[in-house]
Amino acid sequence: MGQTLRDWYRYLEQQMHVSLSAGPPDSPEAPAESRGGAAPQPEGRASPSRAWNRANGRRHEGAPPPGPPGQAPSQLPPERRRGGRRPLTETREEIIRRLLDPELTLHEAAAILNLSKATVRRYTDQGKLACTRTPGGQRRFRLSVLLEFLDRQATQRGE
Numbered sequence: 618m619g620q621t622l623r624d625w626y627r628y629l630e631q632q633m634h635v636s637l638s639a640g641p642p643d644s645p646e647a648p649a650e651s652r653g654g655a656a657p658q659p660e661g662r663a664s665p666s667r668a669w670n671r672a673n674g675r676r677h678e679g680a681p682p683p684g685p686p687g688q689a690p691s692q693l694p695p696e697r698r699r700g701g702r703r704p705l706t707e708t709r710e711e712i713i714r715r716l717l718d719p720e721l722t723l724h725e726a727a728a729i730l731n732l733s734k735a736t737v738r739r740y741t742d743q744g745k746l747a748c749t750r751t752p753g754g755q756r757r758f759r760l761s762v763l764l765e766f767l768d769r770q771a772t773q774r775g776e
Contacts, residue, residue, distance in 0.1 A: 718761045720749075726758040730767065 707715070726748075727734045740746040741756055746766050748756040 718759050720757045720759060721763070723756050723758070726756075726763055729760075729763050 721729070723734055723737060727737045730737060732740075737746065738756070741748045746758070747762050748758050751757060
């Protein structure tokens with residue numbers, strides 16, 4: 618792993634020098650590392666590719682931008698750009714419903730109803746308790762359905 622990390626740092630350093638060079642990579646005034654040769658690194662200086670601060674996960678100023686090697690962030694397709702918030706995929710009403718009436722698993726429903734999971738399965742098979750199924754066939758229960766079921770059970774017992 619150490620060798621691949623060193624190779625990655627070396628590659629980043631070369632890319633940074635290529636982007637800072639004055640001419641195209643094949644021009645005589647371009648630095649040697651942009652033409653494929655290795656540039657000697659002065660002693661005592663940190664490599665520019667080590668601009669990543671591991672302590673807080675941030676880049677120092679002048680560090681190469683993150684992304685695929687050899688491609689500037691402005692050249693990335695929009696779906697590959699990072700940062701910012703994701704666009705909303707739910708309406709306001711859907712968010713409120715999801716938060717106020719969440720979909721619960723079989724295990725959670727059994728805990729709320731104070732029944733075993735086998736009993737909850739049996740009640741759903743008998744039609745006493747409504748549930749929806751995931752594409753994988755797992756049962757999901759709405760909190761409102763469970764609360765209605767508890768109310769029906771309490772009225773049948775005469776409480």
